[in-house]
Amino acid sequence: IKNLWEHGGLFPNGITGFLLSFQMVVFAFVGVELVGVSAAETANPxxxxxxxxxxIPLRILFFYVGALIVLLCINPWTELNAAESPFVKTFSLVGIPIAAGIINFVVLTSAASACNSGMFSTSRILYNLSNNSQGPTNFARLNKNHVPSNALLISTLVLTGGALLSKLIPEQAFGIVTTISAICFIWVWGVILICHVRYKKTRPDLQAKSKFKAPFTPFVNYAVLTLFAAILIIMLFADATRPALLLTPLWFILLFALYSYRRKNEKKLKLSA
Structure with missing residues (x-):
């Protein structure tokens, strides 16, 4: 257990290394918002x-924090590197020769689960946007099984593009994907937090009837928004994250331009009708 505080202590690379790790922390939590997205299709929400x-907090403590503590107790952080899975190395040390196969199976299963969750949430969001006249009408089309097939298809194609990225630029792909993903989901979570604050202010009647209220609102919302802003500023100081951070706003500008163009055309059609 002494490995946890030896070999340079808890912050061997100083406070800078600790702060720069927040980008990967955000990336690790991507998908937690799916609990809310799936509420509409839950039998007993x-x-x-x-x-x-x-x-969620208990699972994070057990599967993430607990696993890291066990790994670092067995292997000092100085003996771990990105070229080898720390889990494979740990299993090998405790005498499990098929560790690599086990870890590969777990990783592939987790990746498949993440892809499934991503396609589910993205297709449903595109479907809802289309139903609310905020996206292409084709995304609202359902097949005979009541699945938004067109929205699911475009979600799959975008996901495939991410996989191709690992073939085209394998050395930079992981850094680019994790950075862009972290930035986009900071935006998504930020919008959710702001909408929650607005919901409490504009619909107090519905808020009063809620059976599962978020505690300490809106103070927690503002605190988390401040943390997100700090993480984005920190990412500006890292060479690996700065390019993607500076380029990602172009995507939001493009989306805003397309949305504005669509709304403008809709107004013209209504006036002409």
């Missing part, structure tokens, strides 16, 4: 959604 949300 009043029971299942609170249960799922309350279990």
């Amino acid at each position: 009043e029971k299942n959604i609170p249960s799922a949300i309350n279990k």
